Amino acid sequence: MNDLDYGTPAVVADRKVTLNIDGVAVTVPAGTSVMRAAVQAGVMIPKLCATDSLEPFGSCRLCLVEIEGRRGYPSSCTTPAEAGMKVRTQSSKLADLRRNVMELYISDHPLDCLTCAANGNCELQTMAGEVGLREVRYGMAGANHFTNVKKDESNPYFTYDPAKCIVCNRCVRACEEQQGTFALTISGRGFESRVTAGQNNSFMESDCVSCGACVNACPTATLIEKTVIAKGQAEHEMITTCAYCGVGCGFKAEMQGSEVVRMVPWKDGQANEGHACVKGRFAWGYATHPDRITKPMIREKISDPWREVSWEEAFTYAAGEFRRIQEKYGKNAIGALVSSRCTNEEDYLVQKLVRAAFGNNNVDTCARVCHSPTGYGLKQTLGESAGTQTFKSIEKSNVILVIGANPSEGHPVFASRLKRRVREGAKLIVIDPRNIDIVNAPHVKANYHLKLKPGTNVAVLTSLAHVIVSEGLLAESFIAERCEDQAFKDWREFVARTENSPEAMEAQSGVPAGEVRAAARLYATGGNAAIYYGLGVTEHSQGSTAVIAIANLAMATGNVGREGVGVNPLRGQNNVQGSCDMGSFPHELPGYRHVSDTTTRELFENAWNVKIQSEPGLRIPNMLEAALDGSFLGLYCQGEDPAQSDPDTQHVQEALTAMEFVVVQDLFLNETAKYAHVFLPGASFLEKDGTFTNAERRISRVRKVMPPLAGKADWEATMGLANALGYAMHYDHPSQIMDEIAQLTPTFAGVNYEKLDRLGSLQWPCNDDTPEGTPIMHVDNFVRGKGRFLITQYVPTSEKVTRKFPLLLTTGRVLSQYNVGAQTRRTENVQFYDEDILEIHPHDAEERGIVEGNWVGIQSRAGDTVLRATVTTRVQPGVVYTTFHFPESGANVITTDNSDWATNCPEYKVTAVELVRVDQPSEWQMRNEREDKEQHRLLAAVGLV
Amino acid sequence: MKPANLIKMANQIGDFFDAMPNREQAVKDVAAHLQRNWEPRMREALHAYVYETGDSELSKIVRDALPLVK
Incomplete structure (x- = not known):
């Protein structure tokens, strides 16, 4: 069932080179490794530390080859293929070297293959067979890493057994390269080298986000799913699509009969390319949860x-x-x-x-x-109610602007792509009221974080446009060729007004004008610039206006119609x-x-x-x-x-x-x-x-x-x-x-x-003109013909702070839970997050005598509820934040019926509230609890509780 | 349909189009938005409320657009 592993990632290059491997001529893009070229030629070279989802590392010394005219035995994973190269992958000398290497590995590995969870699906076991290892001359009695070693079973979904670790570094590299969390490292030196989570923590205590990339990368049973330990290896698989967020990851459902053993991210899945998050990878147990109702x-x-x-x-x-x-x-x-x-x-x-x-x-x-304003705003401006790009397009972005989205929590597999691109040098602008993860993550730091007040997206977006127009940063020829002339002129006159300048908007948005100006210059002049946005844009009384303002920015700078640019709504749910x-x-x-x-x-x-x-x-x-x-x-x-x-x-x-x-x-x-x-x-x-x-x-x-x-x-x-x-x-x-x-x-x-x-x-669109679909939209023309600029007058929300309700509540989601939580609450993801928590800034907390962990009553014009507080600088003074994953929290008891002017999308992101310390649930929560009990009583009649 | 909600929603629509330089077109656009997005009973309720109590709660542009809404 395992996919063909080419050992090193594919290389894209115009120049091709032809080499000869074991007598077979093979042509590959320049820069391709000898190992990958060999696989392409049908020649499998033994390997342990190499896998095609990770950059080559060259540590295991199993993939050694002989190259005519070169001294020694270079590792094929780190050696680029060259024109005319003649490679031998098999010789008696290579066989001896590989067997000796394997002998050393096995001398420090427990010989429990028959009872090991990876039995039958273990690369170490397979390689030992391939190199013909028949004895371990050193014996097993010396110093080793497999006796008296404690297994880390803290993570609900996988175990870490150091006894089986060959320190190939694949898990560490997966955490860095694929996921971008940098939670794992190799601690110690020489014989003491060990994979370590965090600062020698358990996996659960570390920064690990349980994406499973390390488990996927592990060639042994060191990191392995608990379901595989419990059930054994799968006997067949089916390709399917994740039912969580709008990334839509492809998965292989590995099965025993009609029972899922594990979900493995599909390497050929075009949305995720072999990566996953904790929800899609592990949180599928709800499907067979006892709470399922199976009779009408x-x-x-x-x-x-x-x-x-x-x-x-x-x-x-x-x-x-x-x-x-x-x-x-x-x-x-x-x-x-x-x-x-x-x-x-x-x-x-x-x-x-x-x-x-x-x-x-x-x-x-x-x-x-959630995204009805996207449908409206993009249809009005670009002509189609959909995003313009592929996720992969971000690999060509030079500037990435993220507004009203928290991809690390809401769209984690896309977040990994984004972080990788930023690590490669792309510039990042974040527009968000909170210090979300990507503002300052390991090896990722936003160049600008415009920390606006909730409800002022249109003010900030229009002032970004003001800078682009007033400082002569428009893509004039693109606009002249691709956009409606009069609509553009009207828009240009509007945004150029002083009232739309960053200086004029600063009082409304709270964002220093200088930062807006700098961000606008970067977006307009930094090369390919892409905008990614989420519900922090749409769920406002001016949600549709903000989407229009985003489309205006993209058209004004010519950032539409090719890879690396575009307008990209991050959809909340899978479909x-x-x-x-x-x-x-x-x-x-x-x-x-x-x-x-x-x-x-x-x-x-x-x-x-x-x-x-x-x-x-x-x-x-x-x-x-x-x-x-x-x-x-x-x-x-x-x-x-x-x-x-x-x-x-x-x-x-x-x-x-x-x-x-x-x-x-x-x-x-x-x-x-x-x-x-x-x-x-x-x-x-x-x-x-x-x-x-x-x-x-x-x-x-x-x-x-x-x-x-x-x-x-x-x-x-x-x-x-x-x-x-x-x-x-x-x-x-x-x-x-x-x-x-x-x-x-x-x-x-x-x-x-x-x-x-x-x-x-x-x-889509997929029709006679585009029989294999349309990765990038609006390439030569907009779907509506000419792009249409629209004026985006900032209209403050009617949901204003007052003396009675002096704080603004905004809502969002966390990585481990999904939407109303119906699925994720019925999985072990509750070990990561088991109640909706209210974030409050230390200044606001102190004023109200609130400390970490207090129960806090939250009152709005719509209602009141009670949540536990955490005091944090993730939120700015005057802003509080919570999630809505748990029904008993009643987060939406306090949100109001304010909505987007064009689509009635609710204004979840702005609710004026006041907080007070309390010691009991709200009336609504107590009533809801009684209703829950009654619901259970009514179910008892059919024997379901 | 609570008239207060309909008035508020109609005025929100008006706020967007009020900024457009071509006034005649903006009025038509307000009317078209109501016509194309509001279910008939919502439009009827707004008309009925305005007929009974007057249009003073509506913004100028919505007042101008309302006669174009069926």
Whole structure:
């Protein structure tokens, strides 16, 4: 099952060299190692310290070769191939040398192969066999490293057994080169050399972020997954795509039957290229957690006990209730929410169900509450609601601007790429209210950190543009050729106004004008400049304006349409891009085509054999409002948990309570399920086929590696509900759904499962013009023709600090937890983070008598909750910060219903609050705890607790 | 639909387009945004509220745009 290992990384070079290895001529790019060239020629050279994910190191001395005309025995991993070189990889002398080297290794290694967890998948074992080691002349009785050695089992997912370590340095190099954390080192010298985490700490005490790169790199059982120790080696594997963040890493699910043994990052995965983070690599155990609900359940009232029923009864009951509501309150009184955690095919089917079976456009996606402003802002300026680049593009960036994103926590595999590029010399600008990791990480330091006040992104972005315009840094020829002239002139006049200068904006943003000016100069003149942004941009009342301002900057400096540049939204969840692409917004059919467009509507009407409404439907917040005024009474909620994830929790709870009928389809009985009348058990990403589309527009296959625990994949459940509603849907496999998507959506016209299987993944647009997809967008022209500058007037949020609420709360996520935590809270990741913590600056803490670990009451205009405080300078004075991973925290009890002007994306990032020390939970938390207990009592009726 | 929320949201939309130099186009853009993104019952509720209580809570540009919204 192991991939072919070329020993050293691939080299990209125009010049090629031809050499001869064991009589075989091979041509490789100049700079390629002899070892890699040999593998390419079909010649395997023994090795231990070399692997193709890491730069060559030349320490194990096993890969020695003979080169004609050269003295000695150079290591093939560190020797570059040269034209005309003649290499011998096998000779009696080389065999002796290698056997002697191996003999030394084995003389200090426990001979427990048969009971070792790596048995059958150990490079040391394999190499000992390859070199023909038959005896260890030194015996095993001398000084060694394998007796009386303590194994480090502190990490929940892997162990470190120094007894089996051959000090090849691969783990240390993986931590440095691939991950960029520098948590590991080799301590001691000579015989005392040992792999050490941190300052001789356990792995858990060290800076290790549990990405698993070291485990992946280890050639022995020194670093090995606990699941492999417990279960043994896998017997087959399937390639699939991670279900966590928007990076969309490719993984090999290594299996025993239908049981996952481990998830290994896929070397050929184009999004991650063999790297992973703690969530995708290790936190997949939730899929078989005992909390999974695996039978459909119904109840008449939310105060009734649940009753297990068949799928058919659940569908019939749900369809009957939806139809009853429509007959009583009208066709538009029901709708659906889809999730960015579901596949493209599932999202497509739900919006089809809404438009064809419900007969309205009341469908929305959780992208509403994260990246809907990206869709709006990029469509208005560049012409397409998507990022412009590949992740790999960053390798060509000279300047990287990160705003409102914390990739080390939210998009860790991308963060590793970013850090590597900065270590190589790229300049870094960070715009963020907090001292996030990349501001000052090992061997990574931001050149500028514009530490703005929450809510002032547009002020800072517009003042960056002011500097570019007023200091003559515009890419004039690019603009003249590629952008709308009048719109540019209007924008230039606007940003050049004194009121938009960094000096004028300083009072609003809190960022010294000189830093803004310097950052603007660097962005405009530093070479290829790329902008990466996240929810710290979108989740504001001016989220869409900020996205537009980012696109303006890229156009103004000509940083669009080639590698190394661009506008790059870091999508929060795995399929945010896909759920938007699939027509999950209430105003757009698949492919971002407005429902009022007659031609598009007719296309779908003919294919689906129904009439489609030409008016937009309700967005999530509108649905909740309409529920409270009695005009929206029924909801089908697939894979989404608005009762935890959406702002102003009490408002959401009131709205859900006001609905007459709620269907929740999920893996677990989530917070929204407390208000549900039908529960349809969901299927995890391991239990179904489909596709996810990541932040680079990359469509990747999700493959079923185990049968659905509840008997149906989510697309099958949606199909069942549609059929019960009287709208016939029949698909035998999600590939047929994708075929329908391709038939109806021009940007997906060339997508099909056969091609995805063949090429690994595809970036849309993929059609007749671009049959293998489009890695970089807007290369010669913008999708809309000419790029369109738009004026970005800074409008302060109405959520202002006052004497009553003098602090600004902003929210985010941590590395080990994901979104509402439904998945990660049910894994050992709770060992890294088991409650939402409030960060407060020492100055603000002292003023309120708050010390580390205190319980703190947080009050906003929307509500109040209680969290434990940590006192830290990560936040600036006047700003507090927390996460929203744990329902009992009630982080969204305090966020308000303020939202983005264009899309209603909630303003999670700015809430005015006051803090006070307390000694008991808030009223909401106590009530929530009682409701949790009641929920469990109602589950007891079906024997699930 | 709470009128206060609709008024606030409409004025936010108005704030964005208010900065555009071509006033006539900006008014049309406000109307188009409401038409293309607001579900009919939201538009109807805003019209009804303005009909009953007047348009003084709306910004000038939204007042100008509202007659263009169906």
